[in-house]
Amino acid sequence: MPVPLQRGGFLKLTPLFLILIPCKLPSVIVFDNVSKTYGGQNVLDRVSVEISGGEFVSIVGPSGAGKSTFVSLLIGAIRPTSGKVIVDSYTINELDESTLSLYRRKLGIVYQDFKLLPKKTVFENVAFPLEITGQSDAVIAKRVAEVLEIVGLTNRAKHFPAALSGGELQRVGIARALVHEPALLIADEPTGNLDPETGADIMNLLIDINKAGATVILATHDRETVDRICKRVLRLDKGKIVSDLVHSCYKA
Numbered sequence: 001m002p003v004p005l006q007r008g009g010f011l012k013l014t015p016l017f018l019i020l021i022p023c024k025l026p027s028v029i030v031f032d033n034v035s036k037t038y039g040g041q042n043v044l045d046r047v048s049v050e051i052s053g054g055e056f057v058s059i060v061g062p063s064g065a066g067k068s069t070f071v072s073l074l075i076g077a078i079r080p081t082s083g084k085v086i087v088d089s090y091t092i093n094e095l096d097e098s099t100l101s102l103y104r105r106k107l108g109i110v111y112q113d114f115k116l117l118p119k120k121t122v123f124e125n126v127a128f129p130l131e132i133t134g135q136s137d138a139v140i141a142k143r144v145a146e147v148l149e150i151v152g153l154t155n156r157a158k159h160f161p162a163a164l165s166g167g168e169l170q171r172v173g174i175a176r177a178l179v180h181e182p183a184l185l186i187a188d189e190p191t192g193n194l195d196p197e198t199g200a201d202i203m204n205l206l207i208d209i210n211k212a213g214a215t216v217i218l219a220t221h222d223r224e225t226v227d228r229i230c231k232r233v234l235r236l237d238k239g240k241i242v243s244d245l246v247h248s249c250y251k252a
Contacts, residue, residue, distance in 0.1 A: 025052035026215040027088050027184035031076065034083035036069050036239075043069045045239040046083070051217070051232075053183075056210040058226045059219040060250055061236035067219045070236065071188050074217065075107060076100045087184065089229040105133060108177030109216070110206075112189035114169045116161045116176075122148070123157040126175045133180070147175040151205065167198035174205060185209055186217045193227055199225060 001247045020180045036044040051057050059067050072078045073085050076092045085092040091101050116125050123144055123168040148154045151171040161169060170190060177185055187206060191199030203225050210216040220226060226233060226249060233248040234241060 013231055026055075026213055028053045028217070029184075029217070030084070031073075031085040032086065034073065034080045036066075036073065036078065038082040042239045042247075044073070044080070044236075047236075047239070047241055048083075049234060049241060049244065051215065054210070054213060056207065056216045056229065056231040057218070058229060058231060058233045058250075059217065059236065060215055060221065060226055060233055063221070064238075066238040066239045067236060068188070069239075071186060071209060071217070071219050074186060075109060076104060081185075086233075101251075103182065105129070106182060106184070107195040108180075108182035108185040110170070110177050110185065110187040110190045112171050112192040114161070114173045116169060116172055118161050121158050122153060122164070122172050122175075125161070125172055126179050129176060129180050143179050144175075150178070151175045163196075166194050167201060170194060170198075170202050171205070171228045174209075178209070184204070184215045184216065184217070186219075188219045189221070190218070190223055191220070196224065200228070203229065226250040 015109060024152055031047050031049045034044055034047045035042055047066075047070075052210055059070055061067055069078070073080055073092070074087070076095065084094075087103070089162045090099075092100070092103065106107070117128065126144045126147060127140045130143060135143075144157075145154070148157055153168065153171055153175065156164065158166060161172070164172065170193075173190075185206070190206070191202055194202065199222065206218065207229065218229075230247055231247060232246045233243070233250065235243040
């Protein structure tokens with residue numbers, strides 16, 4: 001059965017979608033007594049948490065709670081002041097720059113502000129991660145066509161970002177995040193610039209990506225989105241984990 005993706009459209013759970021993340025175990029994440037200090041202030045304070053492979057976890061909390069720091073540590077953009085961040089076999093804070101670059105290529109990252117290249121078409125934006133890893137033109141053409149079909153943008157492949165709606169821009173961002181078949185997808189406020197209905201469409205897509213096998217980490221302040229998903233919710237406040245509940249909602 002198709003599931004709703006967008007007004008007037010559907011995401012088809014075809015065999016193509018179900019093998020989107022083939023033969024890869026979903027990523028396991030461990031924060032081991034992690035602290036991050038800026039200017040003498042703990043932005044994260046002795047955070048310890050384990051996220052099992054294949055989970056969908058929402059990271060919530062008020063502004064300044066530490067959500068963005070959590071994500072930045074996870075992708076290796078910053079390093080902890082103390083403690084360890086471990087994803088599968090990688091201890092992120094111990095990686096040299098070349099290994100860190102290889103690690104990041106295994107992630108799918110979806111941003112609030114899309115971060116698309118304005119002078120490249122939809123096809124070219126989605127293809128870019130494969131190009132920088134030296135994939136052949138044939139592989140790139142096949143993979144890009146597959147993920148554009150999955151996000152419902154096949155007919156937009158030759159368009160530039162300026163011609164797209166906000167929802168379409170975010171679906172390009174998701175397609176780019178999926179094109180190299182990541183086992184871990186990190187979405188940082190992916191609905192922040194979208195209207196509620198379009199945001200709901202995007203969340204449906206992330207839920208289905210999780211069902212296909214990926215570990216999904218969602219950092220958000222969107223109460224309605226978290227309540228509708230009703231998955232594991234990790235709440236931060238003043239840099240500490242104040243609750244960690246399964247099948248929960250925003251205010252739990």
